[in-house]
Amino acid sequence: MMIETTTLPGVLLIKPDVFGDARGFFLETWNRQRYAEAGLDKDFVQDNVSQSRQGILRGLHFQNPRPQGKLVQALKGVVFDVAVDIRVGSPTFGQWYGVTLSEENHWQLYVPENFAHGFCVLSETALFAYKCTDTYNPSAEFSLRWDDPDVGIQWPIDSPQLSAKDQAGKLLKEFPTEALPVYQP
Ligand SMILES: Cc1cn([C@H]2C[C@H](O)[C@@H](COP(=O)(O)OP(=O)(O)O[C@H]3O[C@H](C)C(=O)[C@H](O)[C@H]3O)O2)c(=O)[nH]c1=O
Numbered sequence: 001m002m003i004e005t006t007t008l009p010g011v012l013l014i015k016p017d018v019f020g021d022a023r024g025f026f027l028e029t030w031n032r033q034r035y036a037e038a039g040l041d042k043d044f045v046q047d048n049v050s051q052s053r054q055g056i057l058r059g060l061h062f063q064n065p066r067p068q069g070k071l072v073q074a075l076k077g078v079v080f081d082v083a084v085d086i087r088v089g090s091p092t093f094g095q096w097y098g099v100t101l102s103e104e105n106h107w108q109l110y111v112p113e114n115f116a117h118g119f120c121v122l123s124e125t126a127l128f129a130y131k132c133t134d135t136y137n138p139s140a141e142f143s144l145r146w147d148d149p150d151v152g153i154q155w156p157i158d159s160p161q162l163s164a165k166d167q168a169g170k171l172l173k174e175f176p177t178e179a180l181p182v183y184q185p
Pocket residue numbers: 048050058059061070117118119136163165
């Protein structure tokens with residue numbers, strides 16, 4: 001298993017070892033010690049699974065307080081997954097990183113606490129699974145607009161289908177400063 005840094009410090013791309021044979025394949029999708037030794041020393045307390053159709057975009061979401069780090073992957077299908085640094089004072093504030101995660105590449109992305117996270121579905125359907133470092137706290141959850149021009153995410157789809165909550169998302173500049181997390185060097 002390889003853990004690679006990305007253009008966004010803290011956001012990690014994990015490429016698990018996949019063991020194929022005549023029956024199919026096997027891979028470990030989480031191993032506390034092995035991932036810590038490779039650079040992701042985290043504990044997770046909640047697992048989520050969501051299924052979405054092609055053209056759906058979920059996000060971009062973050063919790064503040066009680067931020068969630070997320071280890072995300074596509075079990076079935078293909079998604080374009082994005083993390084955005086929303087920490088006030090961060091050298092990479094407002095910058096994004098995106099990567100295609102799929103049932104073929106088995107790649108995982110670690111989105112750190114205090115980053116916004118979202119993905120869009122490129123296949124007919126996608127089964128998306130992820131581990132979180134804190135539990136769901138809906139009163140602390142916010143939506144950042146997928147098409148915020150100041151962030152400038154290059155999504156591989158146009159006019160995605162969004163939930164009402166995400167349609168009502170804010171631009172980064174519309175959040176009161178106190179709503180955004182503060183960068184801790
Ligand atoms: C996130 C979550 C949701 N729910 C319930 C609340 C709603 O009744 C229903 C759908 O929730 P929501 O529309 O917020 O689901 P997503 O749009 O997929 O939200 C997720 O999408 C982006 C990509 C994320 O990174 C977050 O993990 C999460 O915000 O599931 C729960 O019961 N527990 C949870 O942890």
